[in-house]
Amino acid sequence: MALDFVRRQRIDGENDVDRFGAYSIEVDGEVIVGATGEIADVNNDGFLDLIVGAGFAENGEDTGKVYIFFGDGTGRFDGSPILSAANADIIIEGLNPGDFFGAAVVLTDINGDGRPDLVIGAPGTDFAGTNAGSVYVFLNQGGPNYFPTSAGGANRRIDGNQAFSEFGSYVATADLNGDGRPDLAVGAPLFDVGPTPDAGAIFTFFNLGAPNFFVNSAASANQTISGAVTDEGFGVNILPVDINNDGFVDLVVGSPLHSPSLALLSAGAVYVFLNNGSGGFPTSITTASQTILGSQTGMQFGACIDVADLGGDGDLDLIAGAPTFNPNGAPNQGALFIFFNSGSASPPFFGASSDLADWRIDGENPDDFFGQSCHIADIDQTNGPDILVGATRFDIGASENVGAVYLFLNGGGGIFPSNAANASLRLIGEEAGDRFGSGIKTGDLTNDGTQDLVIGARLANFGGEDSGSIYVFIQQVQPPLRRRPPRCEKVKVDRVICDEIFYVEDDEFDIPIGEIRVPTGSTIDGIVTVTVLECDPRVDFEINRLFADIVFMVQKELVITTPDQTLIPLEFGFRLERTLEFRKCFPLDLEAIDPDLLVNLECQIIRIAGTDNVTLNPSTVDPETGEFLKNATFDEELTILIKIKLVQERQLILQACSPRHQVDIEVASVNNVVGSPSKS
Numbered sequence: 001m002a003l004d005f006v007r008r009q010r011i012d013g014e015n016d017v018d019r020f021g022a023y024s025i026e027v028d029g030e031v032i033v034g035a036t037g038e039i040a041d042v043n044n045d046g047f048l049d050l051i052v053g054a055g056f057a058e059n060g061e062d063t064g065k066v067y068i069f070f071g072d073g074t075g076r077f078d079g080s081p082i083l084s085a086a087n088a089d090i091i092i093e094g095l096n097p098g099d100f101f102g103a104a105v106v107l108t109d110i111n112g113d114g115r116p117d118l119v120i121g122a123p124g125t126d127f128a129g130t131n132a133g134s135v136y137v138f139l140n141q142g143g144p145n146y147f148p149t150s151a152g153g154a155n156r157r158i159d160g161n162q163a164f165s166e167f168g169s170y171v172a173t174a175d176l177n178g179d180g181r182p183d184l185a186v187g188a189p190l191f192d193v194g195p196t197p198d199a200g201a202i203f204t205f206f207n208l209g210a211p212n213f214f215v216n217s218a219a220s221a222n223q224t225i226s227g228a229v230t231d232e233g234f235g236v237n238i239l240p241v242d243i244n245n246d247g248f249v250d251l252v253v254g255s256p257l258h259s260p261s262l263a264l265l266s267a268g269a270v271y272v273f274l275n276n277g278s279g280g281f282p283t284s285i286t287t288a289s290q291t292i293l294g295s296q297t298g299m300q301f302g303a304c305i306d307v308a309d310l311g312g313d314g315d316l317d318l319i320a321g322a323p324t325f326n327p328n329g330a331p332n333q334g335a336l337f338i339f340f341n342s343g344s345a346s347p348p349f350f351g352a353s354s355d356l357a358d359w360r361i362d363g364e365n366p367d368d369f370f371g372q373s374c375h376i377a378d379i380d381q382t383n384g385p386d387i388l389v390g391a392t393r394f395d396i397g398a399s400e401n402v403g404a405v406y407l408f409l410n411g412g413g414g415i416f417p418s419n420a421a422n423a424s425l426r427l428i429g430e431e432a433g434d435r436f437g438s439g440i441k442t443g444d445l446t447n448d449g450t451q452d453l454v455i456g457a458r459l460a461n462f463g464g465e466d467s468g469s470i471y472v473f474i475q476q477v478q479p480p481l482r483r484r485p486p487r488c489e490k491v492k493v494d495r496v497i498c499d500e501i502f503y504v505e506d507d508e509f510d511i512p513i514g515e516i517r518v519p520t521g522s523t524i525d526g527i528v529t530v531t532v533l534e535c536d537p538r539v540d541f542e543i544n545r546l547f548a549d550i551v552f553m554v555q556k557e558l559v560i561t562t563p564d565q566t567l568i569p570l571e572f573g574f575r576l577e578r579t580l581e582f583r584k585c586f587p588l589d590l591e592a593i594d595p596d597l598l599v600n601l602e603c604q605i606i607r608i609a610g611t612d613n614v615t616l617n618p619s620t621v622d623p624e625t626g627e628f629l630k631n632a633t634f635d636e637e638l639t640i641l642i643k644i645k646l647v648q649e650r651q652l653i654l655q656a657c658s659p660r661h662q663v664d665i666e667v668a669s670v671n672n673v674v675g676s677p678s679k680s
Contacts, residue, residue, distance in 0.1 A: 003380060003407075003425060005453060005473040008075035008445075011083045012460070013054060013467035020067075020085055020468030022438045022458035023055040023103040025123075025169055025189055027198050027233035030257050030266060032189070032303070033392075034170065034236060035373060035439020035456050037470070040107045040116050043143060047071040048443045050454065052470060053102030053120065054085070057094075064094035064101030066120055068147070075445045075452060075474040084463060092120070092138070095151045098131075100124035108173040108182040110213055115140035118147060119184065120154075121168030128217065129163030135171060135186055137213060156212060158186070158205065161219040165191040167203070174240030174249045177279030181207035183222075184214065185251060187235025191227070199227030200234030202253065206279060225251075225273060226284045233257045234285060241307050243316055244345055248275035254302030254320060255285070260293045267294030268301030270320050272347065290347040292320070292339070295355040299325040301337070304374040308385040311414035311643070313499045315341035318350055319387060321371025325354075327362040334363040334370030336389050340414060340501050340643075343583075358501075358609065358641065361389070361408065364420040368404075369393040377442040377451050379475070383412040388453070390437025391420065396428060403429040403436030405455055413499060413606040413645060427455065427473065434460040434469070450475040497601065497646040498546055498582040504640040506554075506576055510617070510633040513570065517619050518632035519562055524616040526558035526570075530640055533575070535603030537646050546582040548603055548644055551575055558634075560616065582646065606643040613637045 013020030025032045036053030043049065050069040057065040067088035069077035077083060085091075094101025104121030111117065117140050123133035136154040138147050148154070160167025170187035177183060184205040193199040203221035205214045215221070227234030237254030244250065251273040258269035273281040274289040282288050294301030304321040311317055318341070323334040337357035339350035351357055363370025373390035380386060387408045394404035407425040408416045417423065429436025439456035446452065453473040460469035534551040554576050560568040613636070620630035 004476045005425070005427065006476055007471060008474040009077065009081055009083060009472040010462070011052075011069065011077070011085060011470045011472075012463035013469065014057065014084060014086045014463055015467060016464035017056055017060045018054045018085075018463070018467045019056045019458045020054045020463070021052050021456040021470045022468060023053065023100070023169070025166065025233060025236065027189065027257055028231040030231070030233075032233055032236055032256060033372065033438060033458070035441075036102060036105050037439060037441060037454065037456065038105055038107050039441050039443035039445075039454060042068055042107070042116055042140065042146060043070060044115060045070075047073045047447065048445050050077060050470075051105055051107060051118070052085070053105040054468070055100035055103035057102065058097070061097040062100055062124065063097050064099050064103065064122060066092045066102040066105055066118070071445055073445070073447050075472055090145075090147055091149060092147055093150055094122055096125070098124045099151070101136075101151055103169055104171040106171050106173050110137060110182060110207065111139055111210060112181065113140075115142060119171050119173060120151075121171045121186070122151065123166035123169040125159070125168075127157075128159040128161055131164045131166055132160035132162060133165060133167030133169070133188065134159045135168045135184070156214055157216065158214055159217050160188055161217055162188070162191055165201075167191070167218055170236045170238055172238040172240050176204060176240070176249055176275065177206050178248065178277070179207075181209065183207050183279065185238050185240060186218070187238055188218070189233035189235040191235065193226045193228060196228060196230050198231045198233060199229060200232055200255075201226045202235050202238060202251070204279065204281070223280060224283065225281055227255075228284055228286050229259055231257060232259070237302060237305050239305055239307065241316060243272055243307070243341070243349060244274065245315065246345065248277050250275050250289075251281060252305060252307060252318070254305040256300035256303040258285075258294070258302070264294065264297050266298050266300055267296060268299060268303070268322060269293050270302045270305060270318070272349065274347070290349060291352070292350055293353045294322060295353045296325060299354070301325070301354050303372055306374055306376045308376040310338065310376070310385055310410060311340050311499065311501070312384050312412070313343065313501075315343045317341050317414065319374055319376065320354075321374045321389065322354065323369040323372040323392075325371070330366040332367045332369055332393070333365065334368055334372070334391060336361045336371045336374055336387070338414070338416065342501070356611070358607070359414070359416060360418065361416060362419050363391055365394070367393055367395075368420075370406075370420055373437055373440050375440040375442060379407060379442075379451050380409055381450075383410040384414070386410050387416065388440050388442070389420070390440055390455075392435040392437045394428065394437075399432035401433050401435060402431065403434050403438070403457060405437045405440060405453075413643065415606065427453075429457050429460070431460065436460070436471070445472065446474055497648055499606075499643075499645045500582050501641065501643045502580045504552075504576075504578050504580070504642060506638045506640075507636070509635045511636060513632045513634065515631060516568055517628055518560055518568070518616070520618045521563040522616060522618055523561050524558055524614055524634060526556065528612045528638065529555045529557075530608065530610060531555070532605055532608065532642070535605065535644065537601035537603055539601070546646060548580045548582070548646070549577075550580060550603075550642075551577050552640065554638070558614070580644070601646055601648050604645040604647055606645050608640065608642045610638065610640040612639070
């Protein structure tokens with residue numbers, strides 16, 4: 001399917017510094033940017049609507065507003081190509097200057113009446129202390145007004161419990177305790193944890209039902225998950241999702257300002273907090289179910305996160321952006337890291353650091369900030385979910401920080417290019433300083449079965465300096481050429497039997513180097529090349545399991561460097577044989593396949609990668625005589641990642657004939673009254 005996106009509408013913020021559609025949090029001079037907007041059918045008319053928060057609205061007073069634009073299925077929200085936010089169908093205003101009402105916006109059916117309700121964060125309110133923050137809950141009253149026009153008309157308000165903690169900077173909803181009602185997870189990124197300033201926290205609130213639905217203070221939250229590192233700002237990028245397929249909603253949290261050590265300030269982290277089955281989670285980042293750390297200082301790993309089954313194996317995979325990552329020394333070029341879920345019921349599900357990601361997509365140019373935003377959606381409806389990534393400081397010639405959004409189509413099995421320059425599509429902003437790509441959302445705005453794009457440009461100037469804008473792009477599908485249907489014919493097609501990632505380990509110790517004398521202080525490095533020589537699938541019907549007998553050729557080209565810079569080359573080569581069991585193909589799946597038909601299986605190697613840790617053991621010397629007592633050796637811990645797809649080539653009759661337009665339907669007998677045959 002050919003892809004073509006056409007700009008359908010631009011919606012501009014009302015005033016200077018509104019930053020329409022985005023909110024930023026400053027933690028000790030570092031800024032975390034988050035998009036505020038949702039796409040949902042607010043008025044239940046069958047068309048998706050647009051809900052946008054502007055926490056900085058009101059011409060620099062930061063009172064904040066939330067705008068609702070009703071859709072009509074055309075991809076525009078009032079018929080004109082350019083629209084001012086002032087003309088929104090509904091505008092809900094904050095109460096006081098500095099409230100930042102609209103910093104977070106999320107929709108969910110709080111009271112179970114079938115209408116989406118609004119939950120809005122206002123991290124600057126002072127009800128429980130200066131900038132303690134609040135979260136407002138608005139129940140959808142139906143037409144014609146749907147919601148009140150002021151925060152004062154909210155059905156419930158939950159206040160933070162610590163001054164300057166900015167409770168309400170981020171809000172997520174999901175049924176955390178399994179009672180069928182949506183609960184809340186609210187971030188307070190400037191919350192002080194004991195003596196640790198701005199460590200941040202996440203508060204969870206169970207939905208209690210009518211009439212109040214939630215408690216009114218963070219002090220009465222069902223649970224607090226605490227940060228533990230100074231100036232981390234933990235409590236943004238909260239993603240509720242069942243990461244281990246146990247039926248309970250877990251929390252995946254991106255924390256781009258986490259500092260694993262003094263040498264890795266703001267390297268960032270992504271945490272997984274597993275649900276205990278009743279809505280309880282580990283209570284601190286120090287006890288998180290899994291932590292994935294950024295591996296480069298200042299890279300801000302976790303600035304954006306999203307999950308989906310990219311590999312098509314039934315497990316949820318993870319993407320995480322690092323907009324200030326420096327690939328090959330290119331400053332702030334940015335990258336997106338892709339982690340494939342191991343499929344385990346218990347952690348670890350992903351590699352422990354950004355260095356151990358299964359794949360990485362690098363930005364196109366230095367200072368692009370590629371990975372500031374990211375989103376997963378099935379754009380082309382082929383090969384599974386695709387990836388969209390924002391590079392908010394992409395330049396066009398002399399125009400700086402225009403911004404861009406890249407689309408990467410899934411090549412099948414989670415295969416993507418390794419550089420943004422090879423993206424399937426790139427959309428760019430209009431003017432310098434726009435920061436186009438600040439936020440990315442998708443939805444079928446035209447009800448044609450395809451995903452359209454809504455992209456934020458938080459510092460665009462069309463409604464005033466830094467007023468911000470949101471762009472709507474409609475996907476236009478290029479129809480295939482219509483030809484006369486051919487006759488039925490036999491074709492060969494592949495059926496996927498199983499698809500899985502394996503980790504093959506080969507650890508060896510005291511590998512002899514020979515008679516070479518290697519002094520203390522020498523180092524060893526080099527390249528290990530792993531080639532797949534054979535991959536033979538095998539079925540064991542007695543235990544209903546699939547296997548692959550695989551042979552690798554491992555070639556090592558190592559170099560020892562002595563303290564006086566003498567180079568000692570080493571070369572090794574050997575075959576490595578392993579039998580790999582496909583554990584994700586369950587017995588019931590195999591029992592449904594006739595053994596006589598399960599023939600002609602083939603291996604398809606989708607991806608191969610790995611790590612190799614080599615430790616040098618220098619020669620042992622007699623301290624008195626200087627005589628060498630023991631030759632040098634080295635230890636090696638080799639891990640090979642290999643993704644294998646088992647397919648079966650079948651010869652089928654392709655039903656490409658002209659369809660019949662008439663069918664005979666026999667009328668069934670009911671209550672002993674027999675009808676006569678009819679024709680349609």
